[in-house]
């Protein structure tokens with residue numbers, strides 16, 4: 311990973327799991343960090359666990375809620391890099407047992423949430439900055455029973471990432 315000294319980095323999902331690991335790695339390389347998740351308590355615990363005073367801000371936001379995401383980017387302004395690992399465990403039912411409400415919740419949280427984050431992030435991303443959205447490797451593996459929905463959503467991230475760069479506005 312490059313030297314991130316003086317760079318402003320946002321990690322959506324930075325209060326646990328993969329995102330917390332990304333947060334720790336960016337701090338090691340000198341970034342000023344904003345970690346985002348729904349639970350303010352989890353964010354505070356993560357901030358303490360990261361153990362670097364003064365370079366970690368937290369922002370409680372639900373990425374499925376447009377007003378929350380608009381407020382996040384209003385607060386952060388121009389930034390350099392965004393990583394979103396946020397998500398909830400995927401449905402894993404065999405296709406003939408699919409719980410559609412569960413599927414809709416997963417799509418709203420993982421895919422629609424990422425679209426909302428990209429919508430507002432694109433407005434204040436600095437020149438030379440980046441946006442990274444993680445999905446999962448299921449789409450590249452041989453199909454597994456119960457893997458239809460998670461593979462479909464993971465695959466859709468590839469296409470989500472391709473088009474927005476054509477109309478990014480650049481700042482600074």
Ligand SMILES: NC(=O)c1ccc[n+]([C@@H]2O[C@H](COP(=O)([O-])OP(=O)(O)OC[C@H]3O[C@@H](n4cnc5c(N)ncnc54)[C@H](OP(=O)(O)O)[C@@H]3O)[C@@H](O)[C@H]2O)c1
Pocket residue numbers: 322323324325326327328329346347348349350352371372373374395396397398399400419420423445446447
């Ligand atoms: N761990 C793996 O091996 C693996 C492999 C492939 C794919 N994945 C997928 O990657 C995603 C993250 O995995 P993980 O292991 O890092 O999970 P995790 O430890 O549960 O972390 C999820 C993070 O996302 C945040 N989050 C969830 N929904 C959110 C929302 N609507 N708005 C804002 N923040 C939200 C959580 O905070 P709050 O709960 O406070 O919102 C938390 O910070 C999941 O979708 C998972 O299915 C994981």
